[in-house]
Amino acid sequence: MATELIYDEVGSFELGEMDRGERMEKMVDIYESADAVRVQETSTERERRTQQTDMNVDQTKDRTILAWKENLTAEREASISIFRNLTEERDQLKNSNKNLTEERDQLKNSNKNLTEERDQLKNSNKNLTEERDQLKNSNKNLTEERDQLKNSNKNLSEERNQLKNSNQNLIGERDQLKNSNKNLTEERDQLKNSNKNLTEERDQLKNSNKNLSEERNQLRNSNKNLSEERNQLKNSNKNLSEERNQLKNSNKNLTEERDQLKNSFQCLIGERDPLNKTLSKERLLLQDIDADLVKWLEKLHSDKWRTFNSSYYYFSTVGKNWNEARQDCRARGADLVIINSREEQEFINKQMEYGWIGLSDTEKEGQWKWVDGSPLTTVFWRKGEPSDHEGKENCAVFSKLDQRQNFWNDVPCSEPAKCVCEFPLLFPKVL
CATH class of the missing domain: 1.20.1270 (Substrate Binding Domain Of Dnak; Chain:A; Domain 2)
Known part of the structure; x- marks a missing residue:
């Protein structure tokens, strides 16, 4: 009777309550328990129930295997569908x-x-x-x-x-x-x-x-x-x-x-x-200006000019008087520098310590003008300058010396000094 109860337990537990490994281990334990119980039974009862028990075991195993097969097949089909x-x-x-x-x-x-x-x-x-x-x-x-x-x-x-x-x-x-x-x-x-x-x-x-x-x-x-x-x-x-x-x-x-x-x-x-009637002459002039501009730009790059804002600057290394320095700048297609702002002043300050700039009062004493004829508006004179010492100081130089911000000084135009040439990247006015 104990053996039959054990085999009935095999067919009664739910397959979905545990995974396959646990179910397999449980079944092995059940079968081993059944075998142990059968050994303890008398030989007479064992002989009498052997045939019936084997049939029940086979049927239970077949049902269990069939259930496993159906569950695995259903899982596989669901996975394939997904x-x-x-x-x-x-x-x-x-x-x-x-x-x-x-x-x-x-x-x-x-x-x-x-x-x-x-x-x-x-x-x-x-x-x-x-x-x-x-x-x-x-x-x-x-x-x-x-x-x-x-x-x-x-x-x-x-x-x-x-x-x-x-x-x-x-x-x-x-x-x-x-x-x-x-x-x-x-x-x-x-x-x-x-x-x-x-x-x-x-x-x-x-x-x-x-x-x-x-x-x-x-x-x-x-x-x-x-x-x-x-x-x-x-x-x-x-x-x-x-x-x-x-x-x-x-x-x-x-x-x-x-x-x-x-x-x-x-x-x-x-x-x-x-305006079509007046454009022909001006177009020809602009073409010449464009060609000259390209030519000069190529020359500026080859001569190692330095750029700041919209101008090119050349810092000479040879000392000449003011007129010779200006001629040298004009020969390069430029002119002595015209300083219009504090930023431009600081830029020159970083490049040189002493040199001619394009400012003079040679036409009229005390009336300082730039080389393009424009009057002086923004000034950076050193303290006490311009002094026109002995009436001979008519040209302006950039001179740092012990000054920190204002560097201009008037000196005789005949003195030798380096210079700063400026080439502005601006189209000339069409007349």
């Missing part, structure tokens, strides 16, 4: 990703075309604006326009770099998708092999518990990997959508800028038409 659904979702996300990439490329092409059209309109706008400003003798406006175009060129360079970075990111995303496709192919092959193993292990259920458990873990890992890949594709889809919206906004802004430039273009054409 794997199939995740694969379909991944393919949908890939198609969406491809469509968004194509739309982005189209927007980039549109952006590029609008940028080219904008550049053309800007060039036309620049030419018309230069002609109008030259007729109005506005050298200052031409300088400001050059700075604006430099900033525009800088902005366009930044936009080009952003597009290059975006292109590099897309290439990286494409490589990631290729690697993901390769991994999925390998996982598919692994699943095929696992399916083949499952078919063989189905015929040997007694020895396949461990293999089926390992396969279940592999499918779980595959399920986890596919879920992560789905999330990555969703994030990629979201990023591409945001980039598409940004390109649309950029496209809209460029379209508005193009329309504004077109309107400006039409206005400038209207201003240009009444």
